[in-house]
Amino acid sequence: MKLTVAALVEPGSTRITKTGAWRTFVPVVDHKKCIKCSLCEIYCPESCIHQVDGLFVPDLDYCKGCSVCAHECPRKAIEMVLEEK
Amino acid sequence: MQNLFAPGHRACAGCAMPTTVKLILDAAGPNTVVASPTGCLEVVSTPYPESAWEVAWIHSLFENAAAVASGVEAALKRFGKKDTNVLVIGGDGSTFDIGMGCISGMFDRGHNVKYICYDNEAYMNTGVQRSSSTPYFTHTTTTPAGKVSFGNPRPKKDMPAIAVAHRVPYVATASVAYPVDLRRKVKRALAIPGPAYIQVNAPCITGWTFEAGNTIELSRLVVETCLWPLYEYVDGKLGEVKKIRSKKPVEEYLKAQGRYRHLFRKEGGAEIIKQIQAMADANAVKYGLLD
Amino acid sequence: MMKVVEGSHAVAHAVMCCAPDVISAYPITPQTHIVEHLSQFVADGKLDTEFLTVDSEFSALSSLVGSSAVGARSYSSTTSQGLALMWEVLYNASGMRLPIVMTVANRALGAPLNIWNDQQDSVGARDSGWIQLYAENVQEAVDMTPQAFKISEDPDILLPSMVCMDGFILTHVYEPVELLDKEMVSKYLPPYRPGVVLDPSKPKTFGAFVDPSMYTEIRAMQFRAHEQAKKKIEEAAREFAELSGRYYGGLIDTYQADGAEVLIVTMGSVVGTIKDVIDELREEGNKVGLVKVRSYRPFPIEALRAALKDADVVAVVEKDVTIGTQAALLTDLKGGLYNYRDMPPIIGFSAGLGGRDITTREIRKIVDLARSAKDGIETEYGFLDLKEELL
Numbered sequence: 001m002k003l004t005v006a007a008l009v010e011p012g013s014t015r016i017t018k019t020g021a022w023r024t025f026v027p028v029v030d031h032k033k034c035i036k037c038s039l040c041e042i043y044c045p046e047s048c049i050h051q052v053d054g055l056f057v058p059d060l061d062y063c064k065g066c067s068v069c070a071h072e073c074p075r076k077a078i079e080m081v082l083e084e085k
Numbered sequence: 086m087q088n089l090f091a092p093g094h095r096a097c098a099g100c101a102m103p104t105t106v107k108l109i110l111d112a113a114g115p116n117t118v119v120a121s122p123t124g125c126l127e128v129v130s131t132p133y134p135e136s137a138w139e140v141a142w143i144h145s146l147f148e149n150a151a152a153v154a155s156g157v158e159a160a161l162k163r164f165g166k167k168d169t170n171v172l173v174i175g176g177d178g179s180t181f182d183i184g185m186g187c188i189s190g191m192f193d194r195g196h197n198v199k200y201i202c203y204d205n206e207a208y209m210n211t212g213v214q215r216s217s218s219t220p221y222f223t224h225t226t227t228t229p230a231g232k233v234s235f236g237n238p239r240p241k242k243d244m245p246a247i248a249v250a251h252r253v254p255y256v257a258t259a260s261v262a263y264p265v266d267l268r269r270k271v272k273r274a275l276a277i278p279g280p281a282y283i284q285v286n287a288p289c290i291t292g293w294t295f296e297a298g299n300t301i302e303l304s305r306l307v308v309e310t311c312l313w314p315l316y317e318y319v320d321g322k323l324g325e326v327k328k329i330r331s332k333k334p335v336e337e338y339l340k341a342q343g344r345y346r347h348l349f350r351k352e353g354g355a356e357i358i359k360q361i362q363a364m365a366d367a368n369a370v371k372y373g374l375l376d
Numbered sequence: 377m378m379k380v381v382e383g384s385h386a387v388a389h390a391v392m393c394c395a396p397d398v399i400s401a402y403p404i405t406p407q408t409h410i411v412e413h414l415s416q417f418v419a420d421g422k423l424d425t426e427f428l429t430v431d432s433e434f435s436a437l438s439s440l441v442g443s444s445a446v447g448a449r450s451y452s453s454t455t456s457q458g459l460a461l462m463w464e465v466l467y468n469a470s471g472m473r474l475p476i477v478m479t480v481a482n483r484a485l486g487a488p489l490n491i492w493n494d495q496q497d498s499v500g501a502r503d504s505g506w507i508q509l510y511a512e513n514v515q516e517a518v519d520m521t522p523q524a525f526k527i528s529e530d531p532d533i534l535l536p537s538m539v540c541m542d543g544f545i546l547t548h549v550y551e552p553v554e555l556l557d558k559e560m561v562s563k564y565l566p567p568y569r570p571g572v573v574l575d576p577s578k579p580k581t582f583g584a585f586v587d588p589s590m591y592t593e594i595r596a597m598q599f600r601a602h603e604q605a606k607k608k609i610e611e612a613a614r615e616f617a618e619l620s621g622r623y624y625g626g627l628i629d630t631y632q633a634d635g636a637e638v639l640i641v642t643m644g645s646v647v648g649t650i651k652d653v654i655d656e657l658r659e660e661g662n663k664v665g666l667v668k669v670r671s672y673r674p675f676p677i678e679a680l681r682a683a684l685k686d687a688d689v690v691a692v693v694e695k696d697v698t699i700g701t702q703a704a705l706l707t708d709l710k711g712g713l714y715n716y717r718d719m720p721p722i723i724g725f726s727a728g729l730g731g732r733d734i735t736t737r738e739i740r741k742i743v744d745l746a747r748s749a750k751d752g753i754e755t756e757y758g759f760l761d762l763k764e765e766l767l
Contacts, residue, residue, distance in 0.1 A: 003593050005534065006473040008572055009136040009581035014093030017135060022098060042264050043301050045103040046092045062092035066099030067298035116576045120442065128585060136581035141574045143445055144583035145468050149438035152430065156398060156442025157574060159426040163397045163448055169576055187438065190431030
């Protein structure tokens, strides 16, 4: 890698860092309870919960396991589970 | 929801700041230039050669983001790019304290710059030291609670009032727990020509000491206790105010955070909590928060 | 067109000819007339630019960091305490490789407060990564302005520049000056075509933080750009000469240096006085000459070595002091020449501090002291014209 003049950086390039490695607890979504309010997506600090084929799914590459989504889910459809690695 | 703040950033798990930034950028859209001061946001989002920013972004120094944004706006104007949004997104230390002179100048010159402060009420990046945004009786590392101290001996500086005094046409407070309100306020600020100031409550897990998952809940609670009224000032007049349906006692908010632990353990703490309750009650009256 | 105007007016006119997109400045004596003239040009519709009247020098340079990052040709002017207040931004502008140009109307630093000329202000910023050019007279300050933009904006350079002119002595003097011709300047100085800018359609990140694994290399890139600038400064002066017929040297200039036994090294407006003394001394049969440092940063040690190597003795005269050691130009010169063989002895003087006149009598004294140093230095450094009786 050659350095850029004035240390300029490309947009969105933190994606190469998979912060999922920080995680202890992993969010597990019960899609039957989900009412698709999208609050989990809105509040996620990692911007890593998205609708995939109509279901809200956390991207475990980046999810730090903070549990904000589980706390904010109005239907308690997300459970934080100790992750076995 | 458009995502203009990429994952992979290094903010603490459960930090309110990335959510705040994501919501601001969702409202502003990609035709935006952001200037940020030194601080948590800058550090977690731009470790060279990486950046979480999907919009054009510049960081120069701790205290000059408002001046840098002034120059950005002037140059964009010069090049006929008046449609590009120019934002500052910075923390309370750079806003309330060290950047005050540059902010005053930017407001005074009437630049079309929207200054948004994510307010976590202390210098978190350097280890939770007091800023002039730190509320009364808060434990920080430079205003610690102790045998003869109940924490910060001074009230929180009224920064929105200072913005209003500069005749800033749009001034508002917001909370990360109220995303619809926050996005609407950013959009409204962008629609009104000239400077704007928006102060967003953004809890800090390590500085306030609470469980990571409670971030949003705490920012909701501070609003529901009337300690953080949500309001707008348009052209110097109090505009829309977020009404509180069932006002919660401040104790509920205070006891959820380590930075107020001393109020529940120390003799005389109950009296201090009463004083804080009185501040919340005064806010409710001043801004007409209750029906 | 030759006109008798105030130095500040002539420099403001030169800035106007360079067509800056953004000007941002804060008033401070003796820089004020430059920005007043620029403001008047704007008010009269002669200069189309975004002019920011900011709240401090700190804001002035900070706002130019923003405008320059967007790709705007950006200009400011300051002096003394104002430059000191910019300190933090100086390093930032050069580290971010922004080709801002700033006129420094050199003035002493307080305390004690003193509004008169010396060069302590810009000399104190010698490590900040800015190019520093020092003008001998108003005409040179005028001509240096487009040269500075040309050097700074070169894609191989991308460094900010200070055009340093002695406060009051040059900013407030009325003398005949050839005002720049706009057309000539636009031929000499093409519009700024920046490479990467703050642009929403190509959203780059400016000002990331760099950890210990790469910080040294970022500094080395700045260092190499300064090395490149040495060539560019020479080129810019020659190209300007081709269009204007005026040339003052590139990195350095010399006067009566051929066969000189004593060579005086200095920078700024005192060059004029020293040249007069040299004329007298030469008439009296004394082989004395002058080397003028035009570019203090980058420091042209190769050119200085070539110019000084055949002298019997070198005497440095400078309007600054490095309290705790000697003075900046002297120590830079000695340090730069130390590893070369057969260099003449070097002595130096801090002179003209806080606006004290450097008289022809004092310059003659320097020459006498230099001659006696030929056979062994007695005093390597001292204050010129020091009133011991007051101490």
